[in-house]
Amino acid sequence: MRTYLGLFLLVIGMISYGQNIEKRPLVEILESIENQYQVKFSYAPEDVLPISIESPKLDLELLEVIDYLNANTPLKFRQLDNRYVTVSKADKTISICGYVLTKVDEAPLLGASVYIKDTSIGTITNEHGYFELNDIPVSSDVLFSFLGYHKKVIKSQFLFSKKNDCKRIVLDINNEALTEVVLTKFLTTGVEKLIDGRTVLNSKAFGLLPGLIEPDVLQSIQTLPGIESANESIANINVRGGTNDQNLILWDGIKMYHSGHFFGLISAYNPNLTEKVYVTKNGTSSQYSDGVSSTIDMRTKNELNRKFTGGVGANLISGDAFLEIPVAKNLEFHISGRRSFTDAFKTFAYNNYFERSFQDSDIRTKQASSDNISTTSNFKFYDYTAKVLYNLNERHKFRINFIEINNDLEYTERSQTESDDIKTKTSNLSQYNTGIGGVWQAAWSSRFNTQLNAYYSKYNVDAEDYNVESNQLLTQANEVIDTGVKFNSNLSLNDNFKWLNGYQFNETGILNETRVTIPSYYRINKDVLRNHALYSEIELLSQNAFIRAGARLNYFEKFNRFLLEPRLNIRYSLTKLFSLKLEGEFKNQSATQIFDFTDDFLGVEKRRWILANESSIPISQSQQASFGGELNKKNLNISLAGFYKNVHGITARNQGFYNNFQSLRAIGEYTARGVEFLFNKTEANYSTWFSYTYAVNEYKFELFTPSVFPNNIDIRHSVTVGLNYDILNNLKVSLGGTLRSGLPFTKPVEGNETIQSGNNVYVNYDTPNRENLEAFKRVDMSVSYNVKLTSNVAVLLKAGVLNLTNAQNVVNRYYKVNPEDTSTTIEVNNTSLRMTPNLSLRVMF
Incomplete structure (x- = not known):
């Protein structure tokens, strides 16, 4: 028994010895070798001191020891004679x-x-x-x-x-x-x-999200509690009950007025050179104005990479490429481009997107067999960006940025009359946003730095609608030109105190134009507004607390009006695991969008940017506060926050009413209040989350009856669940779903559905937004696989399915007069995207 025990202990000891061989500093090993072999190593201490290796065996010859050192260190050992060995950096x-x-x-x-x-x-x-x-x-x-x-x-x-x-x-x-x-x-x-x-x-470093095959910025942020799209459109992102035009969208400091390709279904911002995207719902820094609902701040890579890198990729809608090109040690170019190939050939994904975008427009997406009409459409989009990075020295850096986003639609209808004559109608719609900006970053000391930013942004929607029967040409345009200058100074009095001061100037000009040939009609409206702002804020950080407090003073030249906006953001850690959060802000916005249902752009784009005039269109102002707690325990995050937001100075025209208020002009407000909850558990190979938002969103228009009624985007309950799982290191899957209350809508008065005024007949709507659509539900899924071909080349393949169950969701419902029986109405339903698979192949180098 003792013999077996002894053998057992010996084996355990040998295993333990084999598993616990420790590395020793190279300098100690060289001293031991010197004593054992009576030699002397000649070396520079800074070359040897950082290195630790396993000791060579004791029974080796000196030449074998030198071979071992050459093989197991990044140094070069050479024996000069029996006494000396030189040590140098290896070539x-x-x-x-x-x-x-x-x-x-x-x-x-x-x-x-x-x-x-x-x-x-x-x-x-x-x-x-x-x-x-x-x-x-x-x-x-x-x-x-x-x-x-x-x-x-x-x-x-x-x-x-x-x-x-x-x-x-x-x-x-x-x-x-x-x-x-x-x-x-x-x-x-x-x-x-x-x-x-x-x-x-x-x-x-972006991973997978359900249904996505690209790190789509504006799609991804909808995973966050309190952020969603009421009609699943990128062009309609709603943050805590706000409308899309109430989101400030910045690209490298350039204010953007356009957000979606395919008229809202795909983000217009190529993610390949967009390094960071900062999303703020409340407690915004005082350096930001506009966006009474949120701030989406996109920033491209701002540091020199000094390495030629890039990538190319394609999916079933478009192809893209990006390059980072070092020109000199202090000069670099970053470029990216993306273009759809839908004008060359059309895929299943394109057909679904096309039907979803144009289902409620002048564009025919489905053709009845009895119609003697043939249609052709030519749609394409593209975007490209360019950036110049130049470092004068370590303290002064200059950046120049350029971006252009474009959507083009050409639509032709050919009809055959009874006399076999062919009539042709061609319509065109172009929508684009161009921006250019420059930045000078100066670090005057380790504690003080400044940044000067200037930009120019131009947004245009242009449409031509030709009526072949009347030989009438309708031309429309909406143009925004925004120029701005911004100066920031940052002072760090110590490691825990920062003081920001700055000045911002903006000049915004907006044009709306309508021209008709027969009968001759022309209308143009152009407004310009200049805004000056001074702002200041401090940031304090202690072991338990973060405090950011500031204020912004705005001055509008045209109205000789001042607006003071306080901002507050506090986080206090009660324990190492649990923190409380308090956020509040006042903000304003002078440029908003209105809906024009009778004079829209081919029925595709119904919104137009306009400027406040302080009479029929006031400056919108918001007051928002939120309070909550957050638990962070290793890889577990649980947060709960209540919020209150009031936005006044809205108009009936910028809410898009589908009821009796559609053509009325009135000024009102909305109030959103609710609770956001999030549970998120992450591990090395998986992440799962559950979010729930309860919110009540109500209008108040004193001139309307009733004066208080549900908001058009009053979504009372919204649930999102998701799971990301790494099956292998290079194979990942993501599955998630959304379930939320249906949007409010207004029904006609039962038994008295229409009303006549003169020669015109209108829908006679009942109490506004009293009914709700069926609940919206969607399940999405994505899979990604990557393989590294070489140390510098990787291939990434992704597959995604939007609306995996092909749920038939109604995202909007309204009514119109039945032309065959004007005493009745026809129900019109706008439906969500059908089940849409997509693939993406990308090569990175």
Whole structure:
């Protein structure tokens, strides 16, 4: 028995010894070799000190020891004679690997940057915090950085290792970065949550979301509680009950007035060069104006990469490409472009999008067999961006940005008369937004920096509608020209105190034009508004609290009017796990959209931008407050927040009423109040979430009867669930669904559906928004697979299905007079997108 026990202990000891072989500093090993073999190593201490290896075996010859050192270190050992051995940097490259972790709980940091200083070599960490770089210079400096954390520089010799023994690099939280990251993986990889409540989407590290095959910015943010699209359109994103025009959309500081391709179904912003997207619902910084509902701030890569990288990709709608081109050590070009190929050939996905976009317009999406009409349509969209990055030196940086977004539709109808004559009607619709901006960033000291930003933005919708029977040509245009200058100064008195001061000037001009040939008619309206603003705010950070308090003073030249807007954002940690949040803000908006149902753009685009005139169209103003709590325990996030928002100065014309208020002019307000709940659990290989929003959204128009009634986008209950799961390291799946209350609508008066006024007959609507559509429900799914062909080339394949169950959702309902019996009405239902699969193939290099 003792013999077996002894053998058992011996085996255990041998296993333990084999599993616990420790590395020793190279400098100690060299001292041991010197004593054993009576030799002397000649080396520079800075080359040897960072390196640790396993000790060579004791029974080796000296030459075998030198061979071992050459094979297991990034250095070159050469024996000069029996006495001396020289040690120098090897004329070779090495491979390094490691895991980047947080210091607090050693959680992996996804998307951390790993770059070799003064070279074009770099990468980012994956969801496990892992990185790998091959063929890098010996004795180079490796820079590690991540938003909200201190940078770290480590010699490459220290990271020289085999894949099964990679180093662990731990980054400290940077308290000086006051907007530090609270959650590094929120809902999916590449989505982060900041201490000031903003949500950040990191496009490069973005994972999967249900139904999506691209990191579509405006689709992705709809996963967040309180943000949704009432009619599933990108052009109609509703944040806490607000309309789409109440969202401030910025692209590298340029104010954008257009958000969607395909007239709302696809985001107009190519994500490949969009590095970060910051979404704010409340508690906005005082440097931002407009957008009484939210701020969506998109920023492209702003640092020199010094490495030629890029990618090409295509899906069933469009193809795209992007490049990052280093020209010199301090000069770089970033370009991207995307274009649909729908004018060349049409896919199943395109047909579904086309039918969804144009179902309630002058464009015929379905043709009855009895009609002697043939139709052709030619639709295409494109967008492209360009950026010049120039560093005069480490303290002064200059950036120039350009973006253009375009949608073009040409639609032709050919009809055959009884006399076999062919009549042709061709209509055109063009919608685009162009922007150019420049930035000068200056770091005058380690504590004080400034930023000067200037931009020009132009938005146009132009339409030509030709009536072949009357030989009438209707031409329409809506144009917005916005120029702005903004200056920020940032002073850090210490690591926990920041003071922002700034000035902003905007000039906005908006034109609306309508021209008819027969009978001759011409109408044009053009307004210009100039706005000056001064703002100031402080940020304080302590161990338990984050406070940002500020104010913005606006002056409108045309109205000689001042508006003061306070802003507040507080987060207080009661314990290490639980925090309370208080947010509040006052905001204004002078440019809004109105709906024009009788004089729209081919029935496709019904909205027009207009400027406030302080009589029939006042400046919209909002007051918003929210309070809640958040629990963060390792990979578990639970948050609950109540909110109250009042927006006054809205008009009946910019709400899009489908009832008796449709053509009336009145000024009113809406009040939204509710609760948002989110449960999010993440692990290394999965993420699951459940969100629920309860909200009551009501109008108040003193001139209407009744004066208080449900908002057009009053969605009382909204539930979103989702699951992302990594089946393998390179195979991922995402499944999710949405269930929400149907939108309000107005029915005609039963038994008295129409009313006649003179020679015209109108729908006689009942109490406004008293009825609700059936509940909206949709299930989406995505799968992604990636393979690394070489160390620098990767292929990514994604497949997604929107509306997996092919649910028939009605997103809008209204009524029109029956032309065959004017005493009755016809119900018109706008339906959601049908089941739509899509594929995406992308090559990154």
